[in-house]
Amino acid sequence: MLEGPDTRPEPTTVEALQAALDRERERAREVDHRAKNSLQLVSSLLLLQGRRSAAPETQRAMKAMHQRVGAVAAVHREILDAPDSDRFNLTAFIREHVSTLARAQGGGAVVHLDLAPVEVSAAQACPMALMVNELAQNALTHGAATGRPAEVTVRLEPVGGGFALTVQDEGPGLPPGSADGGFGLFMTRLLTQQLGADVAWKDAQPGLQVVVTVP
Structure with a gap:
């Protein structure tokens, strides 16, 4: 049986470009999904390795790395589920992640959250998530x-065209000279440079207050 000529209209240039864009977005979502699953696997392996170790120092190091990887995995999960993958809801992340850290800490830890609505770019999401993790866990x-x-x-609040993140505890404060050492402080400085931000440590009497200002 002979078929007649195909009379369907050719897709316009705009339609073709939109279809190509949709395919690229789908590929990007698939990559993010695989990255999230890989990070969750690494996080689980770190936790398992820490539990199998008899050395307290190794256990602490593995737990800290587990939390850092978990923070990055949470970023990928949030971006994957967000309607706009170019923006990251920092406020929602802080609320969920800090509460998770407090529950894991146990011992009746109390967290006070004072969070203004703040979004950051996808490029800032991972370094900000790691910053929040380091400061909250340290506190x-x-x-x-x-x-x-x-x-x-x-506390999270707008400042000028950017925002400020403040984390404060009521512990013994920062011992003299300790601001120059420690992996957590090294991470904080490294992330501050990556974000083009400023960080200030202050003796809160009692406790320590850290303020990170991101332009």
Whole structure:
């Protein structure tokens, strides 16, 4: 049976470009999905390795790395599920991640959140997530050093054209000379440089206050 000529209209240039764009977006979502699954696997392996070790120092290091990888995985999950993959809801991330850290800390840790709505670009998402993780975990750890349950305040507020993140605990404060060492402080400085931000440590009496200002 002979078929007649195909009379369907040829796709316009705009339609062809839109179809190509949709395919690229789908590929990007698939890559993000695989990256998220890979990060979750690495996070689980780190946690498992830490639990199998008998050395407390190794356990602490593995737990810290597990939390860092978990923070990055959460970024990929949020971007994957967001309607606009170019923006990252920093406020929602802080609320969820810091609460998760406090539950993992145990011991009745209390977290006070004062968070204004702030979004950052996808490029800033991972370094900001790691920054939040480092500062919050440090505050929870040192806030409990006095023997009382840790009490931590996290504030996020607009400043000029950017925003400021403040994390404060009620622990013993930063010992003299300790601002020059420690992997957590090294990470904080490195992330601050990557973000083009400023960081300030302040003796809050009691405790330590860290303010990161991102332009």
